[in-house]
Amino acid sequence: MIKRYYSFGEYLKEIFGKKVYKVNVDAGFTCPNRDGTLGYGGCIYCNNASFRPPSCVPEISLTEQISRGIEHVKKRYKAEAFLVYFQPYTNTYAPVEKLEKLYREALSFPEVIGLAIGTRPDCVDEEKLELLRDLSKTHLIIIEYGLQSIYDKSLKFIKRGHDYSTFLKAVYDTHERGILVGAHIIVGLPTETREESLAMADEINRHPIKFLKIHQLQVVKDTVLARIYEREPFKVFEYEEYLDFVVDFLERLSPDIVIQRLFATSPDEILIAPKWNRSKQQILNDINKRLEERNARQGSKCSFNRHRALCC
Template sequence: MKNNFPYTLDNKRYHTYNYFLKKKYHTKVAKVALNADFTCPNRDGSKGVGGCSFCSSMGAGEYAGNVNDDLMKQFNDQKEIMRRKWPHCQFIPYFQAFTNTYAPIETLKQRFEPFLHLEDCVGLAIATRADCITEEIAQYLGTLNKETDIYIELGLQSIHDETSKIINRCEDFETFKKGLSLLRKYGLEVCVHIINGLPYETHEMMLETAIEVGKLDIQAIKIHSLYIMKNTALYLQYMNKPFPLLSRDDYISLVVEQLRHIPSHVVVERLTGDAMIGQLFEPQWSIRKTTILNDIDKLMAKNDIYQGDLV
């Protein structure tokens, strides 16, 4: 069934990242995930120890380059592999692992600035926590944003502070909103990450997270399904005291419902989890990402649903 949703090149009913990139850069653009040897305040004791319960010792950088390699080597090695598939591809170096603004400004300059003016890069993506955005850091990122496109990826996971405590996030929703507003003050584009299926969250709580996030001044969203990796605190917690996991059908219908509350101008960068297969414990259905995306499309078409149609 053909639809009239404007922000797609492939008949989807949500605002695809592919559409955003092609419209803006008129070519194929790929992200290159880097490990810039940062740590995280939720690991080194300044906010917490052990990290968020779902996060492995890789600091959510499972697909990032090898931290023992120089950053430019990490970038060039992955770039060459991607160029074999997409010869004219442009790139966004993605500072993915750990908290990439958790350091003095001088360190940030050393890490970010070599990537500002590479001829095959169209911008930089920087993943971080809201409590690691100070006025000084937001201002600095704002100056970089005048030289290239800077995209900030901000973890939230849930608006519910009781869940944040259960997953040892060591950050509340108020802190998240303060960091977001500082970034917006300096004109930075922000992609928010949320997770469906966190321990003991109900359907209503997850929907509420999407509804509240849809009201924020954000430019993009990543919706993940919770996955339990074997090398995490969450795995130990689950083995000790199992909690209910979302079924595949529940996840798909929830995501479709959530998308209705996300305004159509917000880019949807991800709708699945992305666990390393060898490390994944549960849910095993989360591995088959393409079929999940296809079934989201089918359900939206069947019920004639579009992103943002309840906003």
């Protein structure tokens, strides 16, 4: 079978020679866009229940969450290696002493080969990045920055609380220390045209971003975005339309960027739009099928020489 895009599973197998499974944890962080530092309520699309796995329970200790997660995945998949994913909210939003304690606690498990840390680009500093550089000497450390959009007009609309230049500074400060960088983007915001969303692939190619998560905009209950949508519904991706969009995006994206996610899913009970009524596996299968139908692959329409630009 032809490999149409560079998947995260493929990357991990190349590095470790075996499958690596994620264990999601909630270490009890909050967000400066929720606690009053930058604002209250978070970004306009944010309902943490839309992406928090049921296994993430902050009332349970970090060690217990990891132990349960490892035990569950071992039984189900006979897994041997794990990546602990600090997922909900902003997982560098604490003093460095607290961060070091939590990160080292997670890495104390012999089966844990590294950490993926989801955070905001305005919540890192030199001291925190030095800690991550130290941890990366012995483990795989990936810091995943929520970008959402390269357009300041969109960041303002979603009340993100930072601009695109803040993201770029965090990316280069992180990369210069040898720490692997990931980014999350949202496509289909009402502030952007289809071409503007596609152009994010070209822009991401220009910077030292190793991993990418692509989410279609979802409207979920109990958010500011839901109230906006109720008053004045805006266009969201139809299913077939999104399949074509993802293929177009992947074709423009450099082939050495690792794809961690190609679409978002939210629980049916809180999802307002778009409602595709497909399982995760069905969506993934249909994306692969569309890639095959179009004989498309990641990077086939990318003319930017990332290696030369980032190494010289």
